[in-house]
Amino acid sequence: MRLNDATTALYGCRRKEELTGRRILDFVAEQDRDRVMDNMERAYEQGRSSSIEYVLRTKTEKEIHAELSTALLRDKSGKPAGFIAVTKDISERKRAEDEILQRTRELSALHQVLTSITQTLDLDTVLSEIVSHVGAALESNYTSIVMVNEDGSLGIGSEEFVDITPLSTKPRPKGSARRIVDITPSPISARPHGVTRHIVKSGEPVVIDDVDAVEGTNPILLAAGIKSYAGVPIKAKKAIIGVLFVHSTRRNAFAGKVRLLVAFADEAAIAIENARLYKDASTVGALREADRLKTELLANVSHDLRTPLTSIKGYTTTILRHYDRLADDEKRDFLREIEVASDRLTELIENLLQLSKLEAGGFHMQKEPVVMVSILSNAIEDIEQKTKGHRFLSHYQEPLPLVDADPRRIRQVLDNLLSNAVKYSPDDTEISVECQAAERELIVRVRDQGVGISPEELDKVFDRFYQASSGASQRGGGVGLGLAICKGIIEAHGGRIWAESALGKGSTFAFTLPLEKGSISDETDDSRDQ
Numbered sequence: 001m002r003l004n005d006a007t008t009a010l011y012g013c014r015r016k017e018e019l020t021g022r023r024i025l026d027f028v029a030e031q032d033r034d035r036v037m038d039n040m041e042r043a044y045e046q047g048r049s050s051s052i053e054y055v056l057r058t059k060t061e062k063e064i065h066a067e068l069s070t071a072l073l074r075d076k077s078g079k080p081a082g083f084i085a086v087t088k089d090i091s092e093r094k095r096a097e098d099e100i101l102q103r104t105r106e107l108s109a110l111h112q113v114l115t116s117i118t119q120t121l122d123l124d125t126v127l128s129e130i131v132s133h134v135g136a137a138l139e140s141n142y143t144s145i146v147m148v149n150e151d152g153s154l155g156i157g158s159e160e161f162v163d164i165t166p167l168s169t170k171p172r173p174k175g176s177a178r179r180i181v182d183i184t185p186s187p188i189s190a191r192p193h194g195v196t197r198h199i200v201k202s203g204e205p206v207v208i209d210d211v212d213a214v215e216g217t218n219p220i221l222l223a224a225g226i227k228s229y230a231g232v233p234i235k236a237k238k239a240i241i242g243v244l245f246v247h248s249t250r251r252n253a254f255a256g257k258v259r260l261l262v263a264f265a266d267e268a269a270i271a272i273e274n275a276r277l278y279k280d281a282s283t284v285g286a287l288r289e290a291d292r293l294k295t296e297l298l299a300n301v302s303h304d305l306r307t308p309l310t311s312i313k314g315y316t317t318t319i320l321r322h323y324d325r326l327a328d329d330e331k332r333d334f335l336r337e338i339e340v341a342s343d344r345l346t347e348l349i350e351n352l353l354q355l356s357k358l359e360a361g362g363f364h365m366q367k368e369p370v371v372m373v374s375i376l377s378n379a380i381e382d383i384e385q386k387t388k389g390h391r392f393l394s395h396y397q398e399p400l401p402l403v404d405a406d407p408r409r410i411r412q413v414l415d416n417l418l419s420n421a422v423k424y425s426p427d428d429t430e431i432s433v434e435c436q437a438a439e440r441e442l443i444v445r446v447r448d449q450g451v452g453i454s455p456e457e458l459d460k461v462f463d464r465f466y467q468a469s470s471g472a473s474q475r476g477g478g479v480g481l482g483l484a485i486c487k488g489i490i491e492a493h494g495g496r497i498w499a500e501s502a503l504g505k506g507s508t509f510a511f512t513l514p515l516e517k518g519s520i521s522d523e524t525d526d527s528r529d530q
């Protein structure tokens with residue numbers, strides 16, 4: 001074998017003499033020897049062969065990527081006399097190729113993340129998509145996104161485990177990703193290794209190639225067999241909103257991968273911000289809905305406000321303009337109309353104020369132990385004075401336990417239900433009021449034999465401004481706020497209110513109130529006392 005200087009150097013020899021007695025195959029890595037032999041045989045048969053790549057093993061056992069081209073040498077008579085082999089060091093090219101391959105892989109993983117996360121705006125889905133793509137692209141055994149909450153606390157936004165036992169001590173049912181707002185910091189981020197905090201504070205990536213070489217690694221990670229990990233900050237426009245972590249059970253798994261991880265984190269930041277903005281937009285939607293309700297309320301109310309105002313204005317103008325020509329009786333009638341319209345206006349405004357306070361939760365109930373029967377009896381007595389057409393009956397289970405309630409408000413509810421019963425049922429029919437105690441509550445029912453309410457409208461009558469079609473002819477001055485207020489009051493007491501009805505036969509409005517604590521016979525308490 002004769003070699004030029006460059007090849008001698010490539011084989012790891014300083015002088016050509018070192019190669020005496022050795023064959024080319026001695027400098028070929030074992031796994032490639034058959035291929036090199038084949039290549040030479042082909043050159044022998046065909047005169048030359050196409051070049052092949054192989055691993056060259058130098059004299060000092062160093063492995064180099066090389067390329068071999070072989071051609072047959074013939075003597076003057078044309079008989080094969082030997083080979084001429086050209087060996088080229090291609091390690092540089094190999095490295096560049098590998099890098100291109102790796103880069104392509106990275107780009108395609110990034111592209112995948114981009115397409116899938118831009119298709120969703122749900123934050124939990126965005127986070128788990130990122131985690132799963134990053135995990136796959138970087139062959140991570142444990143991939144996680146730790147989020148920085150608004151109050152500065154940390155919590156796992158999403159995590160994924162591959163070929164590793166999940167680390168979290170609290171098992172989480174599949175598909176129940178923790179929400180950013182209410183994530184409780186998981187043990188992994190609460191541990192003192194402090195890497196997450198460090199990354200959030202410094203804004204710089206951290207790569208640990210060998211956990212055994214550094215101190216203070218999270219013991220949970222160590223116990224899970226993690227050998228190396230990397231974390232990069234997820235930087236939103238204004239702040240660092242989280243950290244993207246990859247962990248591996250192999251050492252040095254992420255050396256040289258930081259650039260890719262940062263690219264992923266940048267995509268993650270955009271996707272997270274988008275999802276958050278979208279969530280805020282939903283809040284804007286809710287506000288818009290509230291605004292729409294307010295407009296609807298004004299539209300409803302302005303009509304009801306204007307009617308009595310118009311009549312007040314009309315009668316007042318008439319009286320003033322024709323004061324001398326009007327008889328005293330006429331003037332009194334007009335003044336009475338003005339009084340009625342003013343009362344209606346006052347009532348409407350009071351109802352509206354009360355309803356808005358009830359809905360905003362700002363209505364304070366002055367609760368006290370209440371004897372229900374006396375409220376019921378007083379309410380019936382008062383309505384009996386005002387209406388002569390109906391018969392009132394009452395059925396009370398006696399003795400009734402006390403309830404913890406605001407007596408004025410409960411009376412208001414009863415007045416409302418009773419006047420509705422009168423309003424929506426013809427003369428000469430019965431209206432009955434029943435009261436009985438159940439295990440933990442008192443149930444009151446106001447039953448009439450009136451027009452009734454259709455089944456699909458039973459719940460709606462408690463909505464503000466809702467007026468059922470069956471009651472149209474009897475409605476009079478109502479605006480559909482009474483039952484909405486009743487509902488607000490009863491619910492503020494911790495009770496329920498509902499209606500039962502058969503169209504044309506009558507309606508029953510029922511509500512419950514929780515019994516006063518002392519009046520509930522609690523068996524467990526009793527047994528404890530004994």
Ligand code: ADP
Pocket residue numbers: 420421424425448450451452453461466467468469470471472475477478479480481482483484507
């Ligand atoms: P209003 O009586 O001022 O219209 P409410 O809020 O008190 O407002 O009642 C809402 C609607 O429920 C009424 O318009 C009526 O259609 C229906 N309603 C209430 N009580 C009864 C009842 N006892 N029988 C039949 N329909 C009723």
